[in-house]
Amino acid sequence: MASTQTSHVPAGMENFTVGLIGMGDMGRMYAEKLSEAGWRILACDREDRYDSLKEKYNGKKNIEILRNGHLVSRASDYIIYSVEAAFIDRVIAQYGPSTKMGAIVGGQTSCKSPEIAAFEAHLPSDVFIVSIHSLHGPGVDPQNQPLVLIQHRAPDSALHKVETVLSCLKSKYVHLTAKEHDRITADTQAVTHAAFLSMGKAWHANRQYPWELSRYVGGIENVKMNIMLRIYSQKWHVYAGLAILNPEARQQVAQYARSVTELYKLMLEGDLPGLTARIYAAREKVFGPSSNAWASRPLLEPSILSSFSLGTPTPETPARPNNHLSLLAMVDCWAALAIVPYDHMLCSTPLFRLRLGVTEHLFRNTDMLDEALRTAVDDKRYRSDDLEFTFAARGWAECVTLGHFETWEKRFVSTQEFFQPRFADAKKVGDEMMKKVQASMDEALKLEKD
Ligand SMILES: NC(=O)C1=CN([C@@H]2O[C@H](COP(=O)(O)OP(=O)(O)OC[C@H]3O[C@@H](n4cnc5c(N)ncnc54)[C@H](OP(=O)(O)O)[C@@H]3O)[C@@H](O)[C@H]2O)C=CC1
Numbered sequence: 001m002a003s004t005q006t007s008h009v010p011a012g013m014e015n016f017t018v019g020l021i022g023m024g025d026m027g028r029m030y031a032e033k034l035s036e037a038g039w040r041i042l043a044c045d046r047e048d049r050y051d052s053l054k055e056k057y058n059g060k061k062n063i064e065i066l067r068n069g070h071l072v073s074r075a076s077d078y079i080i081y082s083v084e085a086a087f088i089d090r091v092i093a094q095y096g097p098s099t100k101m102g103a104i105v106g107g108q109t110s111c112k113s114p115e116i117a118a119f120e121a122h123l124p125s126d127v128f129i130v131s132i133h134s135l136h137g138p139g140v141d142p143q144n145q146p147l148v149l150i151q152h153r154a155p156d157s158a159l160h161k162v163e164t165v166l167s168c169l170k171s172k173y174v175h176l177t178a179k180e181h182d183r184i185t186a187d188t189q190a191v192t193h194a195a196f197l198s199m200g201k202a203w204h205a206n207r208q209y210p211w212e213l214s215r216y217v218g219g220i221e222n223v224k225m226n227i228m229l230r231i232y233s234q235k236w237h238v239y240a241g242l243a244i245l246n247p248e249a250r251q252q253v254a255q256y257a258r259s260v261t262e263l264y265k266l267m268l269e270g271d272l273p274g275l276t277a278r279i280y281a282a283r284e285k286v287f288g289p290s291s292n293a294w295a296s297r298p299l300l301e302p303s304i305l306s307s308f309s310l311g312t313p314t315p316e317t318p319a320r321p322n323n324h325l326s327l328l329a330m331v332d333c334w335a336a337l338a339i340v341p342y343d344h345m346l347c348s349t350p351l352f353r354l355r356l357g358v359t360e361h362l363f364r365n366t367d368m369l370d371e372a373l374r375t376a377v378d379d380k381r382y383r384s385d386d387l388e389f390t391f392a393a394r395g396w397a398e399c400v401t402l403g404h405f406e407t408w409e410k411r412f413v414s415t416q417e418f419f420q421p422r423f424a425d426a427k428k429v430g431d432e433m434m435k436k437v438q439a440s441m442d443e444a445l446k447l448e449k450d
């Protein structure tokens with residue numbers, strides 16, 4: 001029965017059935033949240049997982065496990081495909097023709113052009129397409145997180161049904177076209193990940209767990225390390241798919257690598273005036289008055305950031321200035337592509353907001369920025385880290401441009417293995433950091449609106 005005491009199911013939709021194809025991390029999260037809200041769920045994963053899934057959900061109210069996507073498709077009113085982005089065409093080709101007449105179909109993949117192309121190619125013409133994308137990982141509370149809705153081939157009535165079903169997630173709906181989605185997420189996701197994946201590769205190449213070096217580690221560094229660990233603790237295909245399959249991501253990830261390389265060369269040449277002029281011009285373009293971006297309050301409260309420092313500076317372990325090449329390149333890249341990152345806030349992930357928060361923190365503080373630029377040119381102790389970081393950024397960009405899933409996987413997994421023993425601890429600090437930072441950012445954004 002669909003109705004429970006806490007049911008979100010409105011009158012008239014009591015028999016509406018939601019189908020989930022793919023019961024991995026995201027599929028399971030949706031199954032659990034939607035069924036708790038009273039929706040009847042039909043779900044499947046690969047056929048060989050039928051028995052184990054059935055066992056897992058045995059006795060769970062409102063969730064019925066079926067053997068495959070044909071059985072889910074023919075009996076559901078709204079079907080969500082939550083499978084790997086690289087398989088989306090194959091899976092929709094397989095089950096799409098079994099879709100119930102008049103049903104609504106959508107996907108959860110992080111990149112929409114291949115998903116929409118697959119729907120158009122394989123779905124019968126009498127079904128509607130409303131796609132979705134929860135802009136957060138499966139371990140994050142969906143409340144107040146952006147949830148993109150793409151009304152691609154559907155009347156308003158179908159969109160409203162999807163909105164009603166998903167309202168129990170309490171996410172913030174963002175209505176976009178598939179193309180708009182891919183352009184924005186190329187920046188909010190693909191470039192964000194490229195930056196942190198490159199940091200991980202550089203630390204790995206130098207065989208460093210940077211937080212274990214016996215010196216003071218500042219808040220920005222700690223945020224960088226924790227985001228990096230968070231990304232490497234996830235499944236490789238999520239990051240590979242959203243970068244390699246998003247046609248907009250290639251150009252953006254390539255520009256990030258170009259920015260890193262060109263800034264690194266200016267550092268090697270010791271060209272402080274050239275580096276300063278370039279970074280100040282980028283700052284003006286991205287954060288300056290013409291972009292109308294500088295909010296009155298920083299996204300990240302400096303006190304929150306410093307509360308995540310490790311240790312206390314002492315004469316033996318002083319606060320060591322960093323050149324923050326990864327963040328300088330971020331702003332250089334935004335400037336080159338004429339991107340105003342604040343315009344992407346509505347469609348942002350927690351990691352993007354953190355990245356923007358720490359970047360803004362550096363660029364708002366002229367003394368800190370100048371110190372970073374001086375360090376970039378004068379302090380040779382970072383050269384080997386920066387060299388590895390530059391190689392890594394170019395390596396990721398090449399993989400994305402060439403569309404090499406296999407190389408991408410190997411690069412990711414080798415570094416994932418290096419950091420594996422640290423994931424559990426990083427998750428604890430990371431979760432705490434996310435919570436604090438999110439609360440601080442919500443406050444900043446609220447004040448900005450008022
Ligand atoms: N994880 C995240 O943070 C987010 C992910 N996404 C997107 O959501 C989608 C799902 O991600 P996520 O849940 O993390 O990934 P998972 O790998 O955890 O889940 C995907 C599931 O789909 C299964 N699957 C593959 N082919 C079929 C098939 N023919 N029939 C039924 N099931 C099948 C997979 O099996 P097998 O493993 O054997 O291939 C796997 O169990 C991806 O496209 C991802 O990009 C979106 C937002 C956030």
Ligand SMILES: O=C(O)C(=O)Cc1ccc(O)cc1
Nearest residue numbers: 110134135136137349350351
């Ligand atoms: O916040 C991030 O960038 C994440 O890493 C989690 C994530 C991964 C894939 C998505 O499609 C959406 C969110």
